[in-house]
Amino acid sequence: MQIPMPLKNKLAKALDINSIRLDFPILSQKVNDLPLVYLDNAATTQKPIKVINRITEYLSFQNSTVRRGAYSLSEKSTALFNEARQKVAKFINAKQNSEIVFTKGCTEAINLIANSYGGSVFKPNDEIIITAMEHHANIVPWQLICEKTQAKLKIAPINELGELNLIELEKLINPKTRFLSLCHISNVLGTINPLKKIIDLAHKHKIPVLIDGSQAAPHELIDVQDLDCDFYAFSGHKVYATTGIGVLYGKLKHLEQMPPYQAGGDMIEKVSFEKTTYAAPPSKFEAGTPPIMEVIALGEALDYITNLGLENIKAYEHSLLKYAENQLAKLVPEVTIIGQATEKASLISFVIDSIHPHDIGTILDQEFGVAVRVGHHCAQPLMNILKVPATARASFAFYNTKEEIDILIKGLKRVIEIFKY
Amino acid sequence: MSKLSQLYQQVILDHSRKPRNFGELKPCTHSCEGYNPLCGDQITVYLNLDENNIVEEIKFDGIGCTISQASASMMTQILKGKTKEEAEKIFQEFQQMLVSDLDINNQQNSLGKLTIFSGVKEYPSRVKCATLAWHTMNSALQSKNKVSTEI
Ligand SMILES: Cc1ncc(COP(=O)(O)O)c(C=O)c1O
Numbered sequence: 001m002q003i004p005m006p007l008k009n010k011l012a013k014a015l016d017i018n019s020i021r022l023d024f025p026i027l028s029q030k031v032n033d034l035p036l037v038y039l040d041n042a043a044t045t046q047k048p049i050k051v052i053n054r055i056t057e058y059l060s061f062q063n064s065t066v067r068r069g070a071y072s073l074s075e076k077s078t079a080l081f082n083e084a085r086q087k088v089a090k091f092i093n094a095k096q097n098s099e100i101v102f103t104k105g106c107t108e109a110i111n112l113i114a115n116s117y118g119g120s121v122f123k124p125n126d127e128i129i130i131t132a133m134e135h136h137a138n139i140v141p142w143q144l145i146c147e148k149t150q151a152k153l154k155i156a157p158i159n160e161l162g163e164l165n166l167i168e169l170e171k172l173i174n175p176k177t178r179f180l181s182l183c184h185i186s187n188v189l190g191t192i193n194p195l196k197k198i199i200d201l202a203h204k205h206k207i208p209v210l211i212d213g214s215q216a217a218p219h220e221l222i223d224v225q226d227l228d229c230d231f232y233a234f235s236g237h238k239v240y241a242t243t244g245i246g247v248l249y250g251k252l253k254h255l256e257q258m259p260p261y262q263a264g265g266d267m268i269e270k271v272s273f274e275k276t277t278y279a280a281p282p283s284k285f286e287a288g289t290p291p292i293m294e295v296i297a298l299g300e301a302l303d304y305i306t307n308l309g310l311e312n313i314k315a316y317e318h319s320l321l322k323y324a325e326n327q328l329a330k331l332v333p334e335v336t337i338i339g340q341a342t343e344k345a346s347l348i349s350f351v352i353d354s355i356h357p358h359d360i361g362t363i364l365d366q367e368f369g370v371a372v373r374v375g376h377h378c379a380q381p382l383m384n385i386l387k388v389p390a391t392a393r394a395s396f397a398f399y400n401t402k403e404e405i406d407i408l409i410k411g412l413k414r415v416i417e418i419f420k421y
Numbered sequence: 422m423s424k425l426s427q428l429y430q431q432v433i434l435d436h437s438r439k440p441r442n443f444g445e446l447k448p449c450t451h452s453c454e455g456y457n458p459l460c461g462d463q464i465t466v467y468l469n470l471d472e473n474n475i476v477e478e479i480k481f482d483g484i485g486c487t488i489s490q491a492s493a494s495m496m497t498q499i500l501k502g503k504t505k506e507e508a509e510k511i512f513q514e515f516q517q518m519l520v521s522d523l524d525i526n527n528q529q530n531s532l533g534k535l536t537i538f539s540g541v542k543e544y545p546s547r548v549k550c551a552t553l554a555w556h557t558m559n560s561a562l563q564s565k566n567k568v569s570t571e572i
Contacts, residue, residue: 356460356462356484356485356486356487357460357486358460358486358487358488358547358550359429359486359487359488362425362428362544362547363425366424366425367425374460375459375460375461376458376459376460376461380458380461383461389460389461389462389463389484390460390461418429418434419434419487
């Protein structure tokens, strides 16, 4: 097992991208008779062969339920399941395995906190803070629980670069503030939020903080103890594992206090028709048969990226970002990059003068084999602030190359040629 | 013609660059706002029907991609002078061309120039772009105020 501990001071190593690409069968595919250029990694990432093989192996030879079979197969499966939880705990440097709750994705993790924590703690006129750059997954659950508890939702604004305005955030905090939820990295702007500063500020006022880490888990070295966040959530499918699995980290003191989120098997200690007592975390929050294969595949995926080294991944992806920004700069004034934060992850949202992102997406796909995301990226409130109906977004992973960015640029030139007038 | 040039024919590009009957129509007898939350497209269709239920005037405004703007523009051209019933019939046929099995070459229809949009059928994600204006127009005729592609 690899432990990503004292990596921070280590110099980044160059990754062998050509051999890494061979680890991802889908990347050698053709679409529309063109080599696939997959630049929608912020939506979901592709899967390495190790993860695919692990799934096949599990389903072929190890499949069985966990936590209850009194037979070898189930004992093996349970051991693998627990081992994967341990890998996740290591990956984000949680103090203990019981602080890792499996959910079906980041969305469910946030809903769990809003319902269980929010539902039991928020009172009328309490205030909950989120930011202007949140994904719908980190907006709507709070709206719903605010409606139910009559708490109020407050929005911390961003500046014109797409960075969180910390002064305004601080002004929002008052004795009625009960919770702060924000993203680590914005899925539209690419902004990396200064979490330590923000969490320190919140904790000074005794406000617990949830971090939506969907866009950070694949790119950043995460240390929940160093961050001191109360909750941290991310999705498996964005870290090279499958859909159907997500992670919720929570400080044990919170998880112990919180009521169950869903009810069923596995989450109880003792059931009678008069009274049920609940199991300790994380089981309390994992009612029903868990997604065992997905959990084991997640462990395998985390091993894979830990092996590559997150600091190496980050350095390489940063070089892709800089290259893409420089190439796109040559297409100014037609192209405008949305989100110019100083600290930015490897994704670029952009618009082209008078050309709708949908049309950009179709041309890139059909004539160049380039997959980018177009639309509002599940962040309609942010789109309103930015005053664009939609953007196109290219998001990079460590298997992308400068040559692929060149194809994207060529495609954008063609788009401009077709639609510009 | 390639699948792509079938989609982005010159006529479509031309209509999207210079949409016909673009702008507000007020007062009007019928209007409706249409919205495609997936791509942020938003359109309003305005109609004036006379006492015989004939479309005397029709205009639209809003934002959208090439396909949705061109579709709205050509819709306003074809519907002017048609009765309410005719407009509803053309809407049905337009939809059938894009989502089911209306064979424009062999089955009788009143689509005329609108068959230029048949290529959109090859792009399921773009069908809503082409039909947004039509759904909106139809809802306006049914006197609804708002319509979304996502219901
Ligand atoms: C910032 C952010 N938060 C939350 C989510 C929701 O993740 P999921 O749909 O996997 O639950 C996403 C995914 O797009 C995201 O980018």
